[in-house]
Amino acid sequence: MDSYTTKIRELSANLLKDEKVDFIIGFKQGTIPMAASPHIAKTSEQAEQFIWDNNCRINLANYLTSRKEKIGIIAKGCDCRNIVTHIIENKIKREQLHIIGVPCNGMIDKIKVSSLFDEEITGYSETDEVITIKTLSDEKNINKTEVLKSNCMTCTHRNPVIYDELVADLVEEQQIEDQFSDVRLIEEMTADEKWNHFDNLLKNCIRCYACRNACPLCYCPTCFVDESGPQWVGKGQDPTDIRTFHYLRAYHCAGRCTDCGACVEACPMDINVRDFTRKLNKDSLEIYGWEAGLTLEQRPPLDTFTPDDPNDFIK
C-alpha cells in the first residue's frame, strides 16, 4: 500500500502547512511486525511518519471524542461510520473535521497469521495481494484474502461514507449473500448450548477492559463497571461479573456498533468480543433496516419513536 502511504503523507503535509487543521490522526509503523500504532502529526515533518498497510486495524474515531480542535483524520470505511456516529451523538462537529478517506480492501487478522507459524514472527512486508511473513528460520508468502479479519470478510462498506479528500479511487464493495451466518449458528442453539458457548468464549477474559477502551462507542465519562457508588458490577473475576460487563457493554452498543472489530483487535486474550454485538447488528438490520453510521440525515432507531415500531414481543 505504498501508494496510499505516499498520498496520505502528501495530503497531510499540505493540510498542516496551510494550517487547515491543528493536528492529524493516522497510523505509524508499530514497534513489532504486523502492528500499526496511532500517530498524531502536528507538523509536516511528523506527517512523514504516517503509513498505510494491512495492519491499520484499530478505529481512529476513538480519538475524536469531545475534542475542541480542528482535526484531520485518516479514515477507512468503518472509521468513517464511527465518525458519523460521533457526529450524530454530538461528540464532535462535522465542521471540526477534515476527513482523509481511505478506500479499504480489508485488514489482515494477526491471530490467523501467527497461527500458521510455530515461531515468533520477525518480519512483515506486503504487496497488493500478497503478504510476506518472516520468522527466524522460515519465510512464507500468503494470499491476503486467506487471512482477512472476519469482520472485513463480511464488510459491505469498505469505502468512506463521508470524506473531504480521498487517497485513492473508491473500491468495489463486496456483495455478501449471508452476512450473519455466524450469528444464525448461535441463534439455533438451545439455551444451554448458548450458555456454554458464551461461557467458553469468556473463559479467558481477564477484564482488562481493553475492548471497551478501544471502542469508539464507549466514551462515557464513568463507565458503569468503574462506578463505585452504587457499584453495579463486582470488580473481581467472578464469571457472573464478567458476563454482566460484556452483556451490558454490548447492549450499550445496540444500533451503534459498526462491526469495526477494534474491540477484538485490542483483546490480549484473543476473545471474539464481536460475538455479542453481531446479534444486535443483525437485529438492527432485520427489525429497523438500520446499519450504524451510514448517514448524518437520520436518527438511529433506538433514539426515535414511530407508531409502527415493531412491538409483537409486548403482551
Add this chain to the structure above:
Amino acid sequence: MGIEKERLHFSWISSAEATKFVDVVKEVTQIVETVGPNNKLVKKISA
C-alpha cells in the same frame, strides 16, 4: 445468551388495569415454573 426465553416477558399495564396485572402475573408465573429455578447468572457469595 443462554437465559431461557420463558423467563423474559414484556407487557404494558396501566395502573388502572388491576385485572390485567393479575392475569399477566399468573401467566408469567406458570410459564417460568415450567423451566424451574434459574441457576444461570447467579453470583454465589460465600458467607
